[in-house]
Amino acid sequence: MTRREWLAAAAVSAAPAQSKLPNFVLITCDDMGYADIEPYDASISYTPNLARMAKEGLRFTSWYAAPVCSPSRSALMTGCYPKRVSLSFGSWHAVLMPGDWHGLNPSEITVARLLKGLGYATACIGKWHLGDQLEFMPTRHGFDSYYGVPYSNDMRPGTTPPGANNLQHPPLPLVRNEDLLREIKDQDFFTADYTREAIQFIERNRTKPFFLYLPHNMVHGPLAAGSSFRGTTGKGLYHDSVAEIDWSAGEILKTLERLRIAGNTLVIFLSDNGGTPRANNKPLRGNKGSVFEGGMRVPALAWWPGRVPKGKVSGEIVSNMDILPTFANLAGGKPPTDRRIDGNDITHILEGKPKAASGYDAFFFYHSNRLLAVRQGPWKLHVNGTLYNLDADIGETNDIANQNPAIVAQLTAKLEQARADLGDGTHEGPNVRPPGKAKGPLRFWIQRPKDSGHAPHAPVRAVPGSPPSAG
Numbered sequence: 001m002t003r004r005e006w007l008a009a010a011a012v013s014a015a016p017a018q019s020k021l022p023n024f025v026l027i028t029c030d031d032m033g034y035a036d037i038e039p040y041d042a043s044i045s046y047t048p049n050l051a052r053m054a055k056e057g058l059r060f061t062s063w064y065a066a067p068v069c070s071p072s073r074s075a076l077m078t079g080c081y082p083k084r085v086s087l088s089f090g091s092w093h094a095v096l097m098p099g100d101w102h103g104l105n106p107s108e109i110t111v112a113r114l115l116k117g118l119g120y121a122t123a124c125i126g127k128w129h130l131g132d133q134l135e136f137m138p139t140r141h142g143f144d145s146y147y148g149v150p151y152s153n154d155m156r157p158g159t160t161p162p163g164a165n166n167l168q169h170p171p172l173p174l175v176r177n178e179d180l181l182r183e184i185k186d187q188d189f190f191t192a193d194y195t196r197e198a199i200q201f202i203e204r205n206r207t208k209p210f211f212l213y214l215p216h217n218m219v220h221g222p223l224a225a226g227s228s229f230r231g232t233t234g235k236g237l238y239h240d241s242v243a244e245i246d247w248s249a250g251e252i253l254k255t256l257e258r259l260r261i262a263g264n265t266l267v268i269f270l271s272d273n274g275g276t277p278r279a280n281n282k283p284l285r286g287n288k289g290s291v292f293e294g295g296m297r298v299p300a301l302a303w304w305p306g307r308v309p310k311g312k313v314s315g316e317i318v319s320n321m322d323i324l325p326t327f328a329n330l331a332g333g334k335p336p337t338d339r340r341i342d343g344n345d346i347t348h349i350l351e352g353k354p355k356a357a358s359g360y361d362a363f364f365f366y367h368s369n370r371l372l373a374v375r376q377g378p379w380k381l382h383v384n385g386t387l388y389n390l391d392a393d394i395g396e397t398n399d400i401a402n403q404n405p406a407i408v409a410q411l412t413a414k415l416e417q418a419r420a421d422l423g424d425g426t427h428e429g430p431n432v433r434p435p436g437k438a439k440g441p442l443r444f445w446i447q448r449p450k451d452s453g454h455a456p457h458a459p460v461r462a463v464p465g466s467p468p469s470a471g
């Protein structure tokens with residue numbers, strides 16, 4: 001350690017703990033199942049760092065994300081139901097596509113913009129997937145810097161977006177801030193590279209409050225892992241990729257400890273939606289894309305030495321939407337008051353306060369623009385009329401609607417509340433805000449090889465309005 005580094009470290013460790021704003025590290029991975037890591041399946045031996053995070057922190061057993069990528073990320077960033085910010089689906093598919101004319105509306109206040117306003121250094125490193133046109137990029141949504149892939153790693157040449165008349169996806173871009181770095185072909189570098197970038201960001205900003213959002217591309221297919229992880233689990237590339245995500249989380253924790261800022265940093269680890277059939281979602285029913293628990297309930301850990309008690313488990317209903325209100329509160333700020341925010345401040349749950357309860361009277365399960373289920377306490381009613389008690393039947397196997405008509409009536413009324421607020425299907429709720437719509441000509445980050453510069457494909461399904469460069 002140089003003298004200058006020593007002085008910086010000494011200044012940090014000497015600072016009174018309460019006088020400094022906490023740092024936030026939000027790590028998400030893509031498509032990891034509920035029981036793909038040791039804290040949710042004790043037989044797993046290759047996720048020691050996440051196991052440590054759970055032992056030293058808090059493990060959630062009812063953290064809800066969303067059924068698929070873009071909606072999940074919109075909730076994380078805005079504190080709202082994806083439906084409220086019109087990102088429960090893209091302009092013509094369940095998620096945003098390369099060249100999509102929809103994205104996160106620039107008028108939304110993201111958790112990054114909110115924290116930046118409170119003096120935080122902010123960075124997004126990884127998969128954004130809230131719009132790949134410039135006005136939707138992380139650098140336009142409160143992040144000082146961005147590095148990564150603006151959407152999913154499977155949206156690459158050789159694959160065809162749904163309804164795109166056999167036009168292939170453009171080359172997969174690696175972007176820094178608002179500049180194209182290069183085309184990505186081999187994906188093995190993803191997790192290690194993002195981790196290196198993340199550590200550099202933390203090191204650079206260790207003396208000021210920071211917010212690091214680290215949404216990994218892995219473990220979404222096409223699967224990849226660094227050479228030092230391939231073959232290490234003996235269970236195939238998927239699990240090797242999980243092991244590398246675990247390593248990455250460990251490197252982040254070690255960096256915070258080395259810099260002596262762990263005691264002032266909240267680290268949250270999440271998956272963005274339920275696991276695919278290759279994942280382990282046990283004991284939940286369903287997979288990614290479903291509103292059964294296996295589609296939306298995700299592994300979730302919180303770690304903050306000295307502030308989040310060790311080894312606790314919370315079964316309260318919490319969700320991606322709680323990130324913004326919670327980080328805002330911990331940073332001494334407030335969520336926006338000029339618009340509806342659906343999430344809750346869960347500081348009291350993180351701190352393990354006695355009787356810390358969820359703020360959700362009811363939690364609603366949307367897929368695309370359709371309302372498909374509601375949960376209140378242990379009860380979950382699907383719109384097809386099936387009712388489950390999740391405390392007794394987490395796997396949603398035993399429909400007990402007939403035996404519980406009063407509960408069904410109560411939850412049906414909740415569904416009506418959501419329909420009147422957020423809408424359902426073609427009925428647009430009055431309290432829904434519009435998606436961002438690209439103003440300029442649509443563009444790909446890298447043109448398809450035979451494109452000769454023309455615009456991306458227009459949406460083929462009728463949507464309200466029309467894209468600015470359709471045709």
Ligand SMILES: [Ca+2]
Nearest residue numbers: 030031069272
């Ligand atoms: Ca996903």
